[in-house]
Amino acid sequence: MLEELYRDLRDELIRWCTTMTQDRSTAEDLVQEAFWKAINNEAMLQTMTPPQRRAWLYQVVKNLFIDRTRHAAYEAVMEELPETAGDELPSEYDSLLSQDLLRRLPEDERVLFVLRYIEGYNSTELGKLFSLSPGAVRAKLFSARQHLKKELED
Template sequence: MIKLLYSRFYNELLRFCVSLSHDVAFAEDIVQETYLRALANADILSELPEAKCRVWLYRTAKNIFIDHVRRLAKSIEPAQEPASEDDYSKVMVQMMCCHLPENERTLFLLRYLHGYNSTELGEMFGIPPSTVRARLASARARLKKYFNEN
């Protein structure tokens, strides 16, 4: 069953992952991890019709991507070069974001530090762009309120 899914959906799934990550090598890693999880869940997938297996593959790939993005958002990378004022600003923003709920923090960091727009974030998380904008507005309001009180 996994061989059939691989032959039918590999290229399609790879294109989907490239559209999410904008990085071919990372997209290939996501697809590889997706098929490894498919192997681990082969007993479940063998009972599903092909269309549902396709949905399972896409959802799994998207979840792997989101997990990776969340891990990146939580980690602070050490500076390789002498720190600039912009680097300090990024660290300050990340520190401020610890006062936000996780869903707002992730969107805020991806939007303002990594440059994704609301449409791209909506596609990544499976929510409408208007919801992304509303959550970003809520995050900004929370930060403003918090820092005006302190």
């Protein structure tokens, strides 16, 4: 079943993915990853009809592309963040947001927190940067504030 799926859909998926990525090599990597996922989910795929398998593979490739895009954006932002956030904090935040507190935040929350409250980005801008909805950004920022609040209480 997997061999047939590979034979029938590989080239089609690569063409579609090349359109998304604008790079054939990246497209081939994404399609290969998708087929690895198919191998790991063979039992589930066998319960599906051929059109469902095709749709599943397209969705997997799309999700892998989104994950890579988010990761690349995240890496780019991480390279631009200052090594010591404490030096750039407004004075009213000095005692509240020490480097030690920021280090205790989960990495994704820390990046968003620094970009929002120190660099001045808004939720919409951060959402575009990380391919997240503004609501998801606000939820992560809320979680970061809760983590900081808990750290301050301890």
